[in-house]
Amino acid sequence: xxxxxxxxxxSLPESEKITHIKGQAVxxxxxxxxxxxxxxCELSDACRKLRKSKDGADFMATLLSDKTALNxxxxxxxxxxxxxxxxxSILGMRRMSLRDAKISSISKGETLADSIRTFLSYVDMxxxxxxxxxxxxxxxxxxxxxxxxxxxNGKKVPLPIISGGSGTKQHPTQSLxxxxxxxxxxxxxxxxxxxxxxxxxxxxxxxxxxxLSYLMKNYKDVELYFAAPEVYQMEEDILQFCDDNGxxxxxxxxxxxxxxxxxxxxxxxxxxxWDGLGAGAGHVKASDAFTFKKEYLDLMKPHCCLMHPLPxxxxxxxxxxxxxDKRIVYWRxxxxxxxxxxxxxxxxxxxxxxxxxxxxxTE
Ligand code: NCD
Numbered sequence: 289x290x291x292x293x294x295x296x297x298x299s300l301p302e303s304e305k306i307t308h309i310k311g312q313a314v315x316x317x318x319x320x321x322x323x324x325x326x327x328x329c330e331l332s333d334a335c336r337k338l339r340k341s342k343d344g345a346d347f348m349a350t351l352l353s354d355k356t357a358l359n360x361x362x363x364x365x366x367x368x369x370x371x372x373x374x375x376x377s378i379l380g381m382r383r384m385s386l387r388d389a390k391i392s393s394i395s396k397g398e399t400l401a402d403s404i405r406t407f408l409s410y411v412d413m414x415x416x417x418x419x420x421x422x423x424x425x426x427x428x429x430x431x432x433x434x435x436x437x438x439x440x441n442g443k444k445v446p447l448p449i450i451s452g453g454s455g456t457k458q459h460p461t462q463s464l465x466x467x468x469x470x471x472x473x474x475x476x477x478x479x480x481x482x483x484x485x486x487x488x489x490x491x492x493x494x495x496x497x498x499x500l501s502y503l504m505k506n507y508k509d510v511e512l513y514f515a516a517p518e519v520y521q522m523e524e525d526i527l528q529f530c531d532d533n534g535x536x537x538x539x540x541x542x543x544x545x546x547x548x549x550x551x552x553x554x555x556x557x558x559x560x561x562w563d564g565l566g567a568g569a570g571h572v573k574a575s576d577a578f579t580f581k582k583e584y585l586d587l588m589k590p591h592c593c594l595m596h597p598l599p600x601x602x603x604x605x606x607x608x609x610x611x612x613d614k615r616i617v618y619w620r621x622x623x624x625x626x627x628x629x630x631x632x633x634x635x636x637x638x639x640x641x642x643x644x645x646x647x648x649x650t651e
Contacts (some may be wrong), residue, residue, distance in 0.1 A: 360382075368461070378626075485554060488516065580605050
């Protein structure tokens, strides 16, 4: 199902890899267009509503009961791992996980390619979080070469591969749930089009903010405010992408500088696991200008939402965690992630229409 060699495929830029993938794997945020994003948000809402009743939940759990997923997460994860597990469970999938490369055959010297080929002998889908930005592309190529395939809407397609975070570069499903959260939070003021969104923290190595920036190509007149110290500022490739796709942006030197103007603030932690010292070796503190303080709530617009992909550390005042203010959405955001992942998996296996139809019957 793929006619170029692995080395040729891996050497292609993301924009060209996407043309081969044709939506059959989820590896890059740029692969989504507006129509797909709107549909996935609508489908997430439908999944959420349908599962409220016991009857709806039982129905959903039959949809993929003949499928098995492997959650291959060899980098730390709580939310992405758990929400994918829960999403699979909602759809009735069987699940296996591999979370530690040290106790897999990779530690015996097996190549990642051979490991993936092995996984695809047993399971029907792989969700993977890996430090190598190209691991997902490698897995897609192997899936596309495999004699095993899925029949989706009458068409033979490779077994689905979904990135649950690839190196410092991409976290496509996080950006999908971020879009869902933004659309819901900004619903009363016309959604994402025309809005100003501030991204704060480690923009250089934060895969969430990179993926979210890519998705902004789908919305009209969005302006991004990149709030970071120079060492953590957004990388040139994303700035170039913004220029090429009509996404306005400006770099700012503190949260306060843009706070009164923006419609959403997206906080991130310093990604110091990439400093070469290993995870948890020494947490770098967020500097004062990029820490969200409790009194900042008074400066935010009435509809402005405060987001964070989590985990967070000291970049948000802990006092905000239990304040009853509907603008603080980061805990809701993590729950939205589960529904978006249900929607995405349902779509990839072509059972999305069954969910929409069943909901229509019950309403
Ligand atoms: C993010 C990640 O892994 O990139 N976490 C997540 O998936 N929600 C953000 C982070 O680790 O800072």
